[in-house]
Amino acid sequence: MKKNLSLLIAFFFIIACKQPQKIDLLVVNAKVYTVNDSQKEATAFAVNNGKFIAVGNTNTLTNQYSATTVINANKKPIFPGLIDAHCHFLGMGLVAQKIRLEETKSYDEVLEKLVAFQKEKQLPFITGRGWDQNDWEIKEYPTKDKLDLLFPDTPVVIRRVDGHALLANQAAISLAGITINTKAIGGEILKKDGKLTGVFIDKPMELIMSIIPAPSIEETTKALQTAENICFSLGLTTVNEAGLEKHEIELIDSLQKIKQLSMKIYAMASANKENLDYYLNKGIVKTDRLNVCSFKYYGDGSLGSRGAAMKAPYSDKGHHHGALIYSVKNLTETAKRIADSDFQMNTHAIGDSTNYIVLKTYKEALKNKKNRRWKIEHAQIIDPQDFHYFENIIPSVQPTHATSDMYWAKDRVGEHRIKSGYAYKDLLNAYGKIALGTDFPVEKVNPMLTFYAAVARKDLNGFPENGFQTENALTREETLKGMTIWAAYSNFEEEEKGSIEVGKSADFIILDRDIMAINIDDIPNTQVEKTFSNGALVYQKQNTDE
Numbered sequence: 001m002k003k004n005l006s007l008l009i010a011f012f013f014i015i016a017c018k019q020p021q022k023i024d025l026l027v028v029n030a031k032v033y034t035v036n037d038s039q040k041e042a043t044a045f046a047v048n049n050g051k052f053i054a055v056g057n058t059n060t061l062t063n064q065y066s067a068t069t070v071i072n073a074n075k076k077p078i079f080p081g082l083i084d085a086h087c088h089f090l091g092m093g094l095v096a097q098k099i100r101l102e103e104t105k106s107y108d109e110v111l112e113k114l115v116a117f118q119k120e121k122q123l124p125f126i127t128g129r130g131w132d133q134n135d136w137e138i139k140e141y142p143t144k145d146k147l148d149l150l151f152p153d154t155p156v157v158i159r160r161v162d163g164h165a166l167l168a169n170q171a172a173i174s175l176a177g178i179t180i181n182t183k184a185i186g187g188e189i190l191k192k193d194g195k196l197t198g199v200f201i202d203k204p205m206e207l208i209m210s211i212i213p214a215p216s217i218e219e220t221t222k223a224l225q226t227a228e229n230i231c232f233s234l235g236l237t238t239v240n241e242a243g244l245e246k247h248e249i250e251l252i253d254s255l256q257k258i259k260q261l262s263m264k265i266y267a268m269a270s271a272n273k274e275n276l277d278y279y280l281n282k283g284i285v286k287t288d289r290l291n292v293c294s295f296k297y298y299g300d301g302s303l304g305s306r307g308a309a310m311k312a313p314y315s316d317k318g319h320h321h322g323a324l325i326y327s328v329k330n331l332t333e334t335a336k337r338i339a340d341s342d343f344q345m346n347t348h349a350i351g352d353s354t355n356y357i358v359l360k361t362y363k364e365a366l367k368n369k370k371n372r373r374w375k376i377e378h379a380q381i382i383d384p385q386d387f388h389y390f391e392n393i394i395p396s397v398q399p400t401h402a403t404s405d406m407y408w409a410k411d412r413v414g415e416h417r418i419k420s421g422y423a424y425k426d427l428l429n430a431y432g433k434i435a436l437g438t439d440f441p442v443e444k445v446n447p448m449l450t451f452y453a454a455v456a457r458k459d460l461n462g463f464p465e466n467g468f469q470t471e472n473a474l475t476r477e478e479t480l481k482g483m484t485i486w487a488a489y490s491n492f493e494e495e496e497k498g499s500i501e502v503g504k505s506a507d508f509i510i511l512d513r514d515i516m517a518i519n520i521d522d523i524p525n526t527q528v529e530k531t532f533s534n535g536a537l538v539y540q541k542q543n544t545d546e
């Protein structure tokens with residue numbers, strides 16, 4: 001006992017006499033939500049060489065460390081840097097340089113915007129995205145007639161908001177060599193009165209998309225940097241990019257290496273033959289900021305364009321089931337190839353039929369394989385009897401899809417099937433974790449809208465007053481985990497990010513209000529004051545008093 005006591009005294013003596021350790025950054029007086037279950041809250045943390053080295057209380061850490069930079073957070077809430085578990089980062093950057101047609105209220109408004117846009121840009125080929133006939137008074141697909149009158153010679157290709165349908169004018173159609181006799185496989189080419197309407201749905205879109213001139217390296221670089229600025233300003237420090245080509249991944253890697261890009265990117269390689277051959281041979285690519293350990297496969301289309309494959313026909317289109325994009329054989333073979341490697345397979349699945357087929361295929365391919373963390377992207381409409389298949393498969397969902405689609409999704413699938421649609425709580429219960437994202441630019445980038453949609457199940461109009469199918473709302477704690485540690489887990493990155501914890505990368509954000517405590521309807525107003533990646537300040541709100 002005596003010996004123990006003297007040891008204890010010696011220990012305190014050492015602590016008391018120790019010179020404060022010199023470090024890079026000390027954050028004090030904060031309300032830190034660590035998202036670490038063994039130490040949920042703290043008021044301070046220390047950062048050195050880009051990593052958290054201590055998490056605790058302000059007094060202790062102030063005595064222990066002498067930092068080059070000290071931030072007094074003035075009781076503001078601090079969270080781990082947010083992760084978007086499914087988005088199109090490069091696509092968003094490119095879209096930012098194209099015509100945006102979101103929130104147009106009619107086809108005429110789309111045409112007006114196109115004319116104004118072209119007057120300014122004088123492009124040889126006009127492309128854009130964002131229209132949604134469900135937002136229009138006449139909720140029908142447009143036809144290209146007026147577009148042909150306005151743009152007789154300049155090709156125009158504008159994609160629907162979900163990217164699963166497009167409208168092309170005759171100049172583009174002619175350039176692609178498409179005629180009334182062209183066969184539509186894996187989707188539809190719409191016709192009316194024996195003529196093409198210009199609308200292409202799902203796979204046949206490729207016939208048109210393939211003639212769009214590819215952006216140059218300079219344009220792609222600018223797009224990535226634009227996307228990065230937008231994401232940092234909204235508190236995202238990692239993005240899961242849902243489908244890239246090899247040359248795009250390599251450009252990202254090279255820009256990160258020369259410090260022209262600092263966003264951390266979990267890049268899913270599109271599961272085409274070229275990428276499969278290349279990456280399965282090369283193996284997982286992992287750097288400080290890039291993680292290529294997965295393939296993105298497309299199961300079906302979207303619910304909005306009725307491309308999603310349903311077990312029973314659509315409720316608002318008789319005999320129409322939607323379709324798988326590729327054959328079951330292709331799916332099975334691809335799954336088997338990936339299962340034989342260390343890579344993950346992340347499959348876009350919206351309809352209940354697609355979800356069932358993909359889940360069954362995964363199960364077969366992963367027989368006797370452990371901890372592979374394969375994902376279903378969207379997991380939108382699930383047959384109630386199929387939820388149990390998620391026992392071993394991670395659901396990666398986008399809560400703002402629920403609040404965007406709720407206006408018309410019931411028309412598509414009916415009263416009964418909608419009940420197990422956008423069923424995030426059921427999915428969470430099935431797997432035990434859920435990864436949250438946005439699918440931007442399909443939805444807005446702002447993760448606070450994801451948070452709001454997940455917990456309140458309401459859109460920015462506060463609609464519906466009592467929330468949409470709130471039995472599937474997530475708690476704030478679950479939502480926060482879905483945007484941080486569970487998303488990191490879904491990427492095999494939970495050892496390096498997703499919580500404010502000693503040894504992890506110092507990715508964190510300071511918010512202007514406490515999303516864990518404020519009135520639920522105040523959540524969408526939340527702004528990011530500062531964003532840090534690897535301990536470095538990458539965004540600061542203007543007029544932040546410091």
Ligand SMILES: [Zn+2]
Pocket residue numbers: 086087088242439
């Ligand atoms: Zn997507």
